[in-house]
Amino acid sequence: MEAMMPCDASGMAEIHRFFKSSFGEGGDLVGRVRQGDAAHADRVGAHLHALSRSLHAHHEFEDERMWDPLVQRAPGCTLHVDRMRQQHAEMLLHLEALDAALPAWRSSGRASEADPVLEALVGINAALAVHLPDEEGNVVPVMEEVFVQKVMDDASAHGRRATPRGYAFPMLGQILAAQPDGGDEWLRKHLPPPVRWVWRGFGRRRYESYRRELLESS
16 A cells, blocks of 8 residues: 655645746736737737646646545644635636636737736736645645645646646746746756756757747737
8 A cells, every 4th residue: 555655745835936926927928018019918828828727727636636635634624625715716716817808918919908917917916825825834734644645746747737738848947937946956856867958958948938039029
C-alpha cells in the first residue's frame, strides 16, 4: 500500500505565485494597448484567456478531487473547506465575467470594450488576495497530512492539460518568473534534465519573444 506520507504540496504555493503575479499585471497589459489596436488587444486577450483557463482548471480539480476527500479524512477542516468552496464560487463569477468580456475587446481594441475586462481583473485580483493566503495557511498543511503524492501530481497534470496549444513555454516562463529565485529551484524540482535543456536552449527565447509581443504595440 502507498504510504500516506510524505506528501509535498509546496506546488500549491508555487502555482499560486503564478496566478497572483500573472493576473496582477493584467490591468497594466490591457492599459498598454492603444485605442483601436485590435492586433495587440488580441495578443493580450489570448494571454488572459490562457490564464483564465489555467485558473479554471486549478479550481475544478480542487472542487472535484480534493474537497470531499479532505473533509472525509480531516473533519476538523470542514469549515475551511466550506470557505474554499465559497471563495471558488465568487472567483468563478469574476472569471466568467472576464471570459465574456474578452472577445469584444480582442476583436476591436477599443477602450470602451476594455472596461469590462479591467473590471473583471479587479474582481479576480481581489478574490485571489483573500483566497490564496487562506488556502495556503489553513488547507495546504492538511493536504500534506491526508493526501498521497499522486493527488498532487494529478493536480499538476490536470493544470498542464488545460494549457492552450502553443502556450507551454509562455506559461512555463510565467511560472518561473513568479518564483522568488526566478525559477531555478522550480526547474530542478519539477523538470527532468532533458526538458530543462530544451527550456534553456529554446523555450526561454520563445518566452522572451512572447513577453515582448505582450508589452509592445503593433
